[in-house]
Amino acid sequence: MRSRYTAYVRGDEPYLLRTWHPSTRPPQLDLGEVRWRGLAVLDFTENSEDPQAATVTFVAHWEDETGLPGTMHETSRFVREDDRWLYVDGDVS
Secondary structure: OHHHHHHHHHOOHHHHHHOEOOOOOOOOOOOOOOEEEEEEEEEEEEOOOOOOEEEEEEEEEEEOOOOOEEEEEEEEEEEEEOOEEEEEEEEEO
16 A cells, blocks of 8 residues: 555556556556645555455545645455555446
8 A cells, every 4th residue: 555655646657557467457647746745554454364464544645736635545455466445446436
C-alpha cells in the first residue's frame, strides 16, 4: 500500500499498473494535477479463509491544482500472487 501511495506521489504510472491485478487493471491512468500530502494506514486485515487476500484501510490527504485540500478514505482489496501483493479494487467512503 505504501509503495503504491509513493507511486501516486511521484506520478509513476508504470509501477501503479504493474501492481494492479490484471482482472481490474485499467489500460492507463489519469493521475491529474493532485498533490498528495500524506497517508495514514488505519487497518490491515488478512483474510482468515484465504491467506493470499487482504484489505488495507487508509486515508490519503491531497491538494488540487488550486491548493484546496481533500481526503480520500478507502478500503482496498489486495491479492498475493507470486509473492507480490496486487491491488484489486477498493471501496471509497
